[in-house]
Amino acid sequence: MTTALPSQSAPSAALPGLDAATLSSLKKLTQYYAVTAFIALMIGVLLGPLQALNYGGINVYDYPLLKVLIKSYYQGLTLHGVLNALVFTQFFISGWMLYLPVRDLNVRPNMRFAWFTYLTMTAGLLTAAVPLLTNDATVLYTFYPPLEGSPVFYIGAAVMVAASLLVAGQVVWLWLAWKRAHPGRVTPVVTYMSVATWLMWVVAALGLVVEVVVMLIPWSLGLTRGVDPLLARTLFWWTGHPIVYFWLLPAYISWYAFLPRQAGGRMASEGLTRLAFAMFLVFSVPVGLHHQYADPNVQNSWKIIHMFLTFLVAVPSLLTAFSAAASLEDAARAQGGRGLIGWVRRLPWGNASMTAQVLAMVSFIFGGAGGIVNASMAFSPVVHNTAWIPGHFHITVGTATTLTFMGVMFWLVPHLTGKRLASPRTALASVWWWFTGMMLFALGMHWQGLAGVPRRAQVSASAQQAVYDAMHLGLPKAITAASGIVLFVAAILFYAVLWRTLLSRRVDDPESTPIPTSEAISAAGETLAGASPLVRRTEPLLALTFAALVLVILVYGPVIAPMLANYQFIPGQRLW
Amino acid sequence: MSRAPESAPPARLDHHALERYETAWLGVAAVMTALLFVGVLASVVSGTYPLLDAGSGHAHDGPIVRGRVDPKNLAATPFAKPGLVVDAAGQPLLNDQGTLDAYIVAGNFTFQPAVLRVPAGVPVTLHVTATDVAHGFEVTGTNINAEILPGHVASLTVTFRHPGEQHAICNEYCGVGHHNMITRFVVDPPATGAKETQ
Ligand code: HEM
Ligand SMILES: [Cu+2]
Ligand SMILES: [Cu+2]
Numbered sequence: 152m153t154t155a156l157p158s159q160s161a162p163s164a165a166l167p168g169l170d171a172a173t174l175s176s177l178k179k180l181t182q183y184y185a186v187t188a189f190i191a192l193m194i195g196v197l198l199g200p201l202q203a204l205n206y207g208g209i210n211v212y213d214y215p216l217l218k219v220l221i222k223s224y225y226q227g228l229t230l231h232g233v234l235n236a237l238v239f240t241q242f243f244i245s246g247w248m249l250y251l252p253v254r255d256l257n258v259r260p261n262m263r264f265a266w267f268t269y270l271t272m273t274a275g276l277l278t279a280a281v282p283l284l285t286n287d288a289t290v291l292y293t294f295y296p297p298l299e300g301s302p303v304f305y306i307g308a309a310v311m312v313a314a315s316l317l318v319a320g321q322v323v324w325l326w327l328a329w330k331r332a333h334p335g336r337v338t339p340v341v342t343y344m345s346v347a348t349w350l351m352w353v354v355a356a357l358g359l360v361v362e363v364v365v366m367l368i369p370w371s372l373g374l375t376r377g378v379d380p381l382l383a384r385t386l387f388w389w390t391g392h393p394i395v396y397f398w399l400l401p402a403y404i405s406w407y408a409f410l411p412r413q414a415g416g417r418m419a420s421e422g423l424t425r426l427a428f429a430m431f432l433v434f435s436v437p438v439g440l441h442h443q444y445a446d447p448n449v450q451n452s453w454k455i456i457h458m459f460l461t462f463l464v465a466v467p468s469l470l471t472a473f474s475a476a477a478s479l480e481d482a483a484r485a486q487g488g489r490g491l492i493g494w495v496r497r498l499p500w501g502n503a504s505m506t507a508q509v510l511a512m513v514s515f516i517f518g519g520a521g522g523i524v525n526a527s528m529a530f531s532p533v534v535h536n537t538a539w540i541p542g543h544f545h546i547t548v549g550t551a552t553t554l555t556f557m558g559v560m561f562w563l564v565p566h567l568t569g570k571r572l573a574s575p576r577t578a579l580a581s582v583w584w585w586f587t588g589m590m591l592f593a594l595g596m597h598w599q600g601l602a603g604v605p606r607r608a609q610v611s612a613s614a615q616q617a618v619y620d621a622m623h624l625g626l627p628k629a630i631t632a633a634s635g636i637v638l639f640v641a642a643i644l645f646y647a648v649l650w651r652t653l654l655s656r657r658v659d660d661p662e663s664t665p666i667p668t669s670e671a672i673s674a675a676g677e678t679l680a681g682a683s684p685l686v687r688r689t690e691p692l693l694a695l696t697f698a699a700l701v702l703v704i705l706v707y708g709p710v711i712a713p714m715l716a717n718y719q720f721i722p723g724q725r726l727w
Numbered sequence: 728m729s730r731a732p733e734s735a736p737p738a739r740l741d742h743h744a745l746e747r748y749e750t751a752w753l754g755v756a757a758v759m760t761a762l763l764f765v766g767v768l769a770s771v772v773s774g775t776y777p778l779l780d781a782g783s784g785h786a787h788d789g790p791i792v793r794g795r796v797d798p799k800n801l802a803a804t805p806f807a808k809p810g811l812v813v814d815a816a817g818q819p820l821l822n823d824q825g826t827l828d829a830y831i832v833a834g835n836f837t838f839q840p841a842v843l844r845v846p847a848g849v850p851v852t853l854h855v856t857a858t859d860v861a862h863g864f865e866v867t868g869t870n871i872n873a874e875i876l877p878g879h880v881a882s883l884t885v886t887f888r889h890p891g892e893q894h895a896i897c898n899e900y901c902g903v904g905h906h907n908m909i910t911r912f913v914v915d916p917p918a919t920g921a922k923e924t925q
Contacts, residue, residue, distance in 0.1 A: 223903060291900050297877060298860045298902065380861055380876040423749055445863075445874045447881035448794040450781045451771075458767065462760045469756040473749065481740050523763065529770035532777075532872040536863050536898035603867040605898035608906040615909045618867075618894050673742045717795050719878030724859050726902025 166332040167259045176262045177253060178567045178661065183269055184246025185563065188239045189649060191276075192553070195234035196642045198227045200635035203592065206538060206599065207632020208624075210611035222286045224609040225727055230283055232292030236548060238276055240398045241311065243556050245272065245318045247401055247563075248349060252322050252342040254666060256329045264321060272314035279307025289727040291607065293387060294367070296378045299723025302371040309363045316356060319349040337675050337682050338690060340421050341408050341668065347428040348400040350696040351393060354703060355436050358389025370723060377720030381448060385711060388439035389703075396435040396464075398548045400428070402555035406475045406508060412669035413505045413562075414498055416482025419474040421675035425689040427467035427474075432692065433699045434464045437706040444531045448717075453710050454528060460706070461526040468519055475512055481672065503578035507558025510586040515551035517593065518543060536607075539600025542593045550589045557645055558582065562664055564652050569661040573651035577644050584641035588634050595631030599624055776870045780852075780882035791880055798858050798877040805830045806856060809839040811846075819846065826850040826884055831895075833875045834858030836904030838895055843910065845887060848917035852884045863898030866912050874899060887914040 169177070198221075201211055205224065211217060212224045221227045245268075253260050281303055282288035288300030326338065326346045338346070366378045366386070411418045418424070440457035443449055480494055488494025499505055521543045524530050534540065561572055572578060602622040604610060610619060675686045682690075689695070771778070780794065790796065790803055801807060805828070812820050812828040819827045827849055832839040834857055845851045855864050855875050862875040873881040897908035 225900065225903065225905070295861050295899075298900075379878065381879055384874075384876075420745055420749060443874070445779070445872055447779055447873065447876065447879045448781060449779075451778055455768070455771065459764055462764050466753075466756045466760060469759075470753065473752045477740065477745065477748070485739060527763070527767045527770075529767050529776055532870040535872045536865065536874075603865065603896065605863065605865065605896050607900040608898070610906055613906040613909070615894075615907065618896070618909055622867075672740055672745050713793075717793050719795055719797075721798065721878045724902075726860060726904075 166328055168257045169253070169259055173259050173262055177250065177260065177265070180262070180265055180269060181246040181250040182564070182567045184242050184249075185560065185567075186653065187273065187276075188242035188246070188556075189560070189646075191234045191238040191242065193642070193646055195231050195239065196638070198231040199235075200639040202228060202231065203635025203638070204632050205609055205611045206596065206604070207628045207635065208611050209632060210609070212609065212612065223289065223727060224612070225291070225607075226283075226286050226289045228607065229289050229291050233279070233283060235553075236292055236398075237308075238311075240548070240552065241315050242272065242276075244397065244401045245269075245315055247556075247559070248345045248404075249318050249322055251404065251666070252326065252345040255339050255341040255345075255668075256325065258325050258329055260321060260325055264317075268314050268317040268321065271317065272311050275307045275310030275312075275314060277307070278310065279304050281307075286727070293391070295387070296367065296370070296380050296383045297721045297723050298727075299371055299725055302368060305363050305367045305371055309360070309368065312356060312359060312363075316353060319353050322346060322349050335679050337677060337679055337686060338692075340418075340424055340671070340675065341404065343425055343689075343692075344400070344404045344407065344428050346692055347432045347695075348397065348404075350692055351400070351432045351435050351699070352397045354696060354699050355390050355393035355397065358386040358439070359391075359394075362386035362390075375720070377722045379714060379719045380721055381446060382711065382714040382718065384443060384446065385439070385449075385707075385714060388442040389436065389707060390439075391442060392439045392461075393435040395544075395548060396431055398552045400431060402508075402511065402552045403427075403471055405555055405559055406471065406512065408669055409559075409667045410475070410505065410508050410669075411478035411482060412667040413502060413508075414479055414482035415486055416478050416480075416669070418669040418671040419477040419481070420673040421671045422673060422683055422685040422689075423470055423474055425675070426685060427470045429689040429692075429695055430467040431464065432695050433702065434460055434467075436699060437703045438464060439707075440710065441526045441531075444528050445535045448714075449710060453706070456706055458526060458528055462523070465519070465523060472512075472516070472519075478669070478672075479509065501575075501579065503572075503575055503582055504558040504561040506579060507554050507561070507582040507585075510582060511551045511554040511558070514546040514554070514586065514589060514593075518547035518551055521597070522547065534600055536605060537600035538596045538604045538606050540606050542596030542598075542600060545589055545596070546593045550586065554582065554585055554589075557585070560649060562667065564649070565659070565664040566661055566666065568653070569657040569659045569663075570652055570655050571658055573648055573655060578648045581641050581644035581648060584637055584644060588637035588641050591630050591634035591637060595627045595629075595634055598627035599631065602627070777883040777885045779873060780884075794880050794882070795878060796856055796880055798856070801832065801856070801858065805854070806832050811844065811851075819849075822852070824852070824884075826852045829853050831855045831864070832858060833862040833864065833897065833908075834877075836897075836901065836908045838864075838897075838908070838910045841910060843895055843912045845912075845914055846917055847887045847890045847914050850884050850886045852882055855881045860901050861899050862901050862908070863896070865896045865898045867894045867896060869893065872898070890914045890916040 204211055282301035288304035290298045290300040362383055366383055369375050370378045407418060407424050438457050438461040440454050441461045444454055483494035483497040486497045488497035561578055565572055602624060676682045679687055796804055809830050809832050814820050822828050829845055829851055857875045857877040864875050865872045875881055891914050893912045895910050895912045
């Protein structure tokens with residue numbers, strides 16, 4: 152893999168292309184985003200195995216040494232959730248989905264604005280980190296009121312999320328400038344996927360922004376007498392479901408556009424790819440009530456409508472499964488693969504980056520299937536808020552997304568820095584350990600959840616052990632505890648590779664490791680006039696965003712209006 | 728990692744074959760989605776699990792309006808006397824919907840009443856609210872599982888077919904005592920249930 156594909160578009164007079172100085176600044180910025188993300192993940196992931204031990208019946212939270220660092224299980228869990236699910240993802244994605252479209256379009260971004268955005272996001276993170284570390288915001292990463300954290304936490308979190316919207320704005324701005332300079336052209340597919348994801352995130356983030364800015368910040372500052380916990384949850388889940396697509400779609404970008412080339416093949420169909428992302432843009436947001444099936448005072452008819460739309464967003468994920476499998480099969484057969492599934496052996500399993508992503512996809516088959524179960528109103532009461540749920544999302548965001556990003560780092564760091572991946576064999580091992588650990592984790596936690604074990608609970612310290620003993624949890628507890636150890640080993644191997652790579656000297660021209668952009672079996676073509684109807688109809692992303700907004704208002708308006716009409720002022724409490 | 732020479736593989740997927748598979752797969756995905764939705768809808772309609780009341784169904788005594796209640800003023804509501812609603816003689820009272828009512832209060836890392844008792848064989852409407860922060864109300868071995876919010880009343884109607892003992896577990900993080908918030912949930916045999924008072 153040494154040939155770079157020609158850049159998608161030549162710069163035009165109206166729109167300056169990337170020059171060497173801007174490119175090097177952009178690469179540095181991307182590296183900052185990615186490394187900040189992986190530092191956050193490292194801290195979060197150190198806490199994970201302790202939680203796994205808890206669900207294995209082993210309570211380590213009374214050790215004096217640990218007590219110095221974290222006051223309680225719940226402080227640790229808050230850090231784990233915030234650092235992994237909110238900080239790691241957002242920083243990595245902001246860097247990744249700024250870098251890719253800029254390279255794809257070959258446009259020159261305003262680097263001062265881009266650095267300002269990074270610094271704002273980091274400032275938000277550091278601000279929020281203070282109350283988290285001092286145990287003043289032990290409210291978990293969902294911060295449901297009326298548990299009341301320090302205002303500093305809400306303000307820091309708001310600044311961090313606002314910064315991600317600035318990245319979104321910059322990418323959309325660059326894309327529009329490119330469109331103006333290239334009338335009649337089809338947006339190249341990597342840019343298409345990135346812009347669609349950013350626009351989806353803008354619509355999605357509205358709920359959280361309103362919750363935090365209008366409700367939580369004034370309340371935690373003592374300016375209002377209370378907040379309505381139901382309205383707060385509803386606004387939270389307006390963002391809280393689509394945020395999982397905001398985590399997932401950047402991984403899909405890699406599965407669609409880069410993984411085929413890494414496996415030695417071609418991307419399947421550009422048209423289908425665009426259709427999938429257009430569907431995600433329109434249908435990701437109006438589905439949040441599937442997290443609130445158990446909530447009182449919400450009409451069941453609206454819960455059912457959100458459920459229907461939730462099932463509908465399974466379709467683009469099924470399309471993704473098709474495309475990914477097709478392109479991998481294409482790759483393997485090109486290398487002499489035979490048989491109905493025998494071709495799998497011909498994939499380049501020695502390549503840690505490819506292996507990470509293929510295993511991430513395998514984990515997502517189970518994760519996606521479990522997600523459909525969770526989204527079914529009839530099955531939800533069996534699993535809601537049980538250990539099943541963390542079992543589920545560690546094989547979605549915790550593996551499908553995280554393992555993909557880990558795999559991406561194996562080529563991205565050399566591509567950004569010119570440093571060589573230290574010990575590709577250790578990298579490969581770390582990937583298998585992670586996959587194995589998460590599969591075990593999911594098995595143990597899903598099992599415990601079905602038996603009735605609640606999530607977010609220091610069960611190992613519960614005074615009522617007899618209740619859990621009666622559930623016969625010996626095997627699933629052992630599996631969960633063991634998974635924590637396996638994942639700990641995986642993390643050590645991965646971070647050994649990452650830090651050794653980052654701390655090594657620069658030896659190559661960074662561009663000698665290209666972005667592995669794949670060719671397509673069915674390409675979209677260059678001009679809109681010559682493109683298929685599917686490509687033409689999915690091209691107007693702003694119009695699709697407008698449609699998404701209208702749909703969201705339609706399915707949230709009637710849900711939120713009665714909550715406003717019957718607003719409850721509930722005072723805050725600090726119970727940790 | 729090397730890419731195969733362009734001429735080596737006998738049959739690589741072409742544009743047209745891919746399109747046929749794609750369309751077929753899209754059809755399969757659409758049909759699966761539709762079936763899934765119809766299946767779950769059938770389950771909702773036939774009542775395989777207790778649906779939460781949306782705040783308009785049940786008439787209460789006292790200031791519970793549209794499923795909302797003032798958590799500082801529970802004394803003026805039936806939540807003041809947690810447990811099964813009984814008449815002067817201690818007999819469970821049917822409400823105008825033909826079910827028994829049981830009021831449950833979550834707060835301060837405990838449930839009230841300390842032991843929840845309901846009779847088997849008759850529909851019982853459980854009304855649960857919280858005094859301080861969000862809690863969960865999960866009854867083991869059943870599909871009773873609701874989010875309990877201060878200011879809001881979660882109501883659901885269940886008929887327990889068999890007597891026995893289960894546990895109600897708080898499954899929403901409510902603070903440092905969260906993992907100890909578990910209580911007994913007893914379903915009495917139909918005959919004695921009627922006499923069950925404190
Ligand atoms: C070393 C690997 C990991 C282990 C052993 C681990 C373990 C756990 C356990 C046992 C829980 C459940 C705690 C509870 O409900 O009380 C949990 C929660 C969670 N984990 Fe992980 N985890 C790991 C990595 C990750 C990753 C990579 C992510 C996401 C990128 C992640 C995101 C979360 C989130 C969002 C929660 C929920 C926190 C909450 O309920 O407030 N974890 N983890
Ligand atoms: Cu969701
Ligand atoms: Cu609790």
